[in-house]
Amino acid sequence: MKLNLNQNKTGKSLTIIAPLITLLFPGSGQMLLKRTWRGITLFIITIVLTCLVFWGYNTYKIAEVNIGKLGTSWLWLPIFLLWLWNVLDAYLLSVHKKSPVVLAFLFAAVVLYTTAWMVTDVKLDRLVTRLNDAKSIAARLINPDFFQVHKDGEYRTCGWDCLWSYSKAKIQGEPTYVVRISENVGDIFGRKGTITATQWDSWFTGVRKGERIEGFETGKIVETIAIGVMATLFSTILAIPVSFLAARNIMSRIHGGTIVYYVVRTILNIVRAVDTVIWGLLIIVWVGLGSFAGVIALTIHSIAALGKLFSEEIEHIDPGPVEAIVATGGNFFQVIRYAVIPQVIPSFLSYTLLRWDINMRSATVIGFVAGGGIGFFVLETIRQGGYEQYAAALWAVAVVIILVDTISSKWRNRILEDKPKALPNGKWQTIRTWIYIIIGCAAFIYCWNVTKINLQNLFAPGPTFGRLLRDFVSIDLTKPVLNIVAKQMITTVLQALMATTLGALLAIPFSFLAAKNLTGKSHFSAWIFYITRSMFNILRSIEALLYVAIFVYWVGIGPFAGMMALAITSFALIGKLFSEAIENIDFGPIEAVNATGANKMQMIMYAIIPQVVLPFLSFLIYQWDINIRMATIIGFAGGGGIGLTLSTYFGSLQYHKAGTVVAMIVIVVALMDFASAKIREKFV
Amino acid sequence: MLKVENLFKTYPNGTQALNGVSFQVDDGEFLAVIGLSGSGKSTLLRCINRLIEPTSGKIIWNDVDITAASGKDIRMIRRQIGMVFQQFNLVKRSSVITNVLSGRLGYVETLPSLFHIFSREDRERARKNLNMVDLEDKTYVRADSLSGGQQQRVGIARALMQEPKIILADEPVASLDPVLAHSILKYLEQLNKEGGITVLCSLHFLDLVHRYATRAIALKDGKVVFEGLPSEIDNKQFKEIYGKEAERIEVV
Numbered sequence: 001m002k003l004n005l006n007q008n009k010t011g012k013s014l015t016i017i018a019p020l021i022t023l024l025f026p027g028s029g030q031m032l033l034k035r036t037w038r039g040i041t042l043f044i045i046t047i048v049l050t051c052l053v054f055w056g057y058n059t060y061k062i063a064e065v066n067i068g069k070l071g072t073s074w075l076w077l078p079i080f081l082l083w084l085w086n087v088l089d090a091y092l093l094s095v096h097k098k099s100p101v102v103l104a105f106l107f108a109a110v111v112l113y114t115t116a117w118m119v120t121d122v123k124l125d126r127l128v129t130r131l132n133d134a135k136s137i138a139a140r141l142i143n144p145d146f147f148q149v150h151k152d153g154e155y156r157t158c159g160w161d162c163l164w165s166y167s168k169a170k171i172q173g174e175p176t177y178v179v180r181i182s183e184n185v186g187d188i189f190g191r192k193g194t195i196t197a198t199q200w201d202s203w204f205t206g207v208r209k210g211e212r213i214e215g216f217e218t219g220k221i222v223e224t225i226a227i228g229v230m231a232t233l234f235s236t237i238l239a240i241p242v243s244f245l246a247a248r249n250i251m252s253r254i255h256g257g258t259i260v261y262y263v264v265r266t267i268l269n270i271v272r273a274v275d276t277v278i279w280g281l282l283i284i285v286w287v288g289l290g291s292f293a294g295v296i297a298l299t300i301h302s303i304a305a306l307g308k309l310f311s312e313e314i315e316h317i318d319p320g321p322v323e324a325i326v327a328t329g330g331n332f333f334q335v336i337r338y339a340v341i342p343q344v345i346p347s348f349l350s351y352t353l354l355r356w357d358i359n360m361r362s363a364t365v366i367g368f369v370a371g372g373g374i375g376f377f378v379l380e381t382i383r384q385g386g387y388e389q390y391a392a393a394l395w396a397v398a399v400v401i402i403l404v405d406t407i408s409s410k411w412r413n414r415i416l417e418d419k420p421k422a423l424p425n426g427k428w429q430t431i432r433t434w435i436y437i438i439i440g441c442a443a444f445i446y447c448w449n450v451t452k453i454n455l456q457n458l459f460a461p462g463p464t465f466g467r468l469l470r471d472f473v474s475i476d477l478t479k480p481v482l483n484i485v486a487k488q489m490i491t492t493v494l495q496a497l498m499a500t501t502l503g504a505l506l507a508i509p510f511s512f513l514a515a516k517n518l519t520g521k522s523h524f525s526a527w528i529f530y531i532t533r534s535m536f537n538i539l540r541s542i543e544a545l546l547y548v549a550i551f552v553y554w555v556g557i558g559p560f561a562g563m564m565a566l567a568i569t570s571f572a573l574i575g576k577l578f579s580e581a582i583e584n585i586d587f588g589p590i591e592a593v594n595a596t597g598a599n600k601m602q603m604i605m606y607a608i609i610p611q612v613v614l615p616f617l618s619f620l621i622y623q624w625d626i627n628i629r630m631a632t633i634i635g636f637a638g639g640g641g642i643g644l645t646l647s648t649y650f651g652s653l654q655y656h657k658a659g660t661v662v663a664m665i666v667i668v669v670a671l672m673d674f675a676s677a678k679i680r681e682k683f684v
Numbered sequence: 685m686l687k688v689e690n691l692f693k694t695y696p697n698g699t700q701a702l703n704g705v706s707f708q709v710d711d712g713e714f715l716a717v718i719g720l721s722g723s724g725k726s727t728l729l730r731c732i733n734r735l736i737e738p739t740s741g742k743i744i745w746n747d748v749d750i751t752a753a754s755g756k757d758i759r760m761i762r763r764q765i766g767m768v769f770q771q772f773n774l775v776k777r778s779s780v781i782t783n784v785l786s787g788r789l790g791y792v793e794t795l796p797s798l799f800h801i802f803s804r805e806d807r808e809r810a811r812k813n814l815n816m817v818d819l820e821d822k823t824y825v826r827a828d829s830l831s832g833g834q835q836q837r838v839g840i841a842r843a844l845m846q847e848p849k850i851i852l853a854d855e856p857v858a859s860l861d862p863v864l865a866h867s868i869l870k871y872l873e874q875l876n877k878e879g880g881i882t883v884l885c886s887l888h889f890l891d892l893v894h895r896y897a898t899r900a901i902a903l904k905d906g907k908v909v910f911e912g913l914p915s916e917i918d919n920k921q922f923k924e925i926y927g928k929e930a931e932r933i934e935v936v
Contacts, residue, residue, distance in 0.1 A: 318776075320769065320771050320772075320773035321773050321774065321775045323735060323769070323773055324767065324769060324773035324774070324786075324839075324842070325786055325789060326735060326762070327733055327735060327762060327765070327766075327767040328762065328763060328766075328767075328786065328787050328788075328789050328790050328842070328843075328845070328846055329759040329760065329761075329762035329763030329764075329789065329790020329791075329846070330759075330786070330789035330790055331759060331789075331794060333794055333798060334786075334789045334794060334797055334798070337797070337798050338775065338778075338782075338786045338789065339775060339786075342775045342777045342778045342782075343775060343776075343777065345777065346777070418777070420825070420826035420828060420829045
């Protein structure tokens, strides 16, 4: 009894103290009531939003209202309400009642989205007023430059309608124009022509290196494939030793290994936070423009990403075999060779294939800065206004990436099944292995040539490379630079926010259409399923950076165009993931709700939605992580944000300032990663 | 002769696993270690080959202080002590022969072993040991396609590769179907009787102890509460070791 009284007493005083101190210091009351996580979150959210309103008004006059002579932002109202909500929350917590969390979300959302709307320069009117531009680019996108017709003494692109009338005339035997495969196809896929002999050619055929010989001129898409393949190969080989250094259970076996573990983990996180395309900017200063720079940039980023995945895989192995090998008296290296490596091979292979998929996508855009592959080609076509050629490139990319995606996932599934193989059946097995080895070597040599890998270049860095390294150590932290960088970084983050939101809102209705268990039943609805699924897959296969040109044409250069491009890829990926989540739901509750005589909408509301909320949330967070990274580079194609600033600084050799931008990107991406990991832990 | 003197082990989280354990084992004995789960049996066995570092106390084996050895010396000692595990601890994706050969790692040069190069004698020895556990027809099969009992026999063959003077068996039959218990223990008994290998084996079922062990010790809360012949464990002793609620269970 006495104990109870005591609790009541402190409870009473807390009901007064907690709200009071919350009024002065958001979140402190919640912390006092031992809800530390909630307190810290509220504190951070309130302070960040307050700063955002302050910054938004000072920089862009966001949400300006005039009260008499005094100009201010009406966003202070939701901030004020949020502050009050904090106090209310502390009070309700102290008397053990539920507080209306929805309200807090509402206030925060008003502030965030109003600011984001203004900062990302959303101009809905342009979507309409410039609809003609949109129509014209759409017409070009569906009539890519694959065929040419000879008309009035010159070759012109021959779209689908032209092809249609041509083939009709041909079948009916009427005289018609000459139609041929376009030069553009040769540029993209390759053509017969003359090439410069390489070292390999001189070894195999005896011509001198540098001589012009007849051969197959590599197309840009082939070059892209080669970049992706080489980067995956190199990064896998290099990531394996790195991953052992970043695996806690391995490093704790060696003296001083834990320190190495922390250092390597930190480096991996920093390297991973910088997008491949930004690495491209740094690498061209080192080895110059070209595919080789692209390979290096992809390799560096992949080593970090794979290194992290590999090391986590090593940390999760079954410790039993390790114990057994130690017990036999095996040393450190023998333990790794006999107890660790056999266990991680399937997951390493599967991650490598996953990374190959990702690298192929990166390879399609690395050319924007590094000057190799289809990205460079796209950049050129846009500069010359050749949107038919651009469209052809996009279709080529879509086909290649969808193919890679299919192969990679099929292969991954097979590896992860990890069925014990039948006993080796001698001769055939050996012959097959040798055929694989020979094909592999030939492919390797071909890719090596195509990507113009030149290891000597690594030791002869470009003239400003030394300066780049020096300047990155002493980055520019003066106020004007920091102001610009902060402004662009906020734009970037808000772009990602808008794109994720917009993409998800669009994706939700479509994802129900693309779920086989909902639409795949009758003949008619099966068509809906195939169409929406294919739309997701095609849209998803093209990187946001390649879409920007469309929106630049439509709504003009700037953050709005970038945001729209990000929203398209978000729409496609979220849509695919959402529809798969719907496909994976438990059928039992559906049956139960149907049995009560509910209609289709009621069934969705009561049996499906409760099951998919958590996966939806987790995919949103995943997409948010991706978008933050993508938003940092969207500016390279005219999409606004920090990428534009970075490429300007790099272009004008202001490496001090470029260093500031890169440092900012690392910090923000790492912070966002941390935040999303926390949210995931809490809710998912 | 193996002598354990006043062994203590406290884990970093504060668990007191061993609380002054002392006993000795003569060469050629089959010593059963019994006690409830968590009584310290696994910790005790793992302290003997130093898979776990004891906090204090001594383990002396043929006048060598195991607890004082370090680095290369400890590996030299480990390779003479075979170990058989409750979960078999095979590398599931590797073939049976690779798993068996890995028992030889303490004896071979590191560099060739990293490339899976073993001498003809070692391969012959592996075949002989697989033959001994009646698994020669499974030599090139992947370990995870074997049944539990077969996997444990591979585990025994692996331990035999070390040509051990002692085998530590940590609950070797606890993960198996009870009816398979004898099929495993009879191999250990054969090694003990014919090969003269000392066996330290932790066991759950008393009738297995009666059937196989030449002597038994019982642990409770990290202390030795019984030491003697299996036949000396009467009902009173039994209640003392396993607690008042325990009942005897018979295995087939």
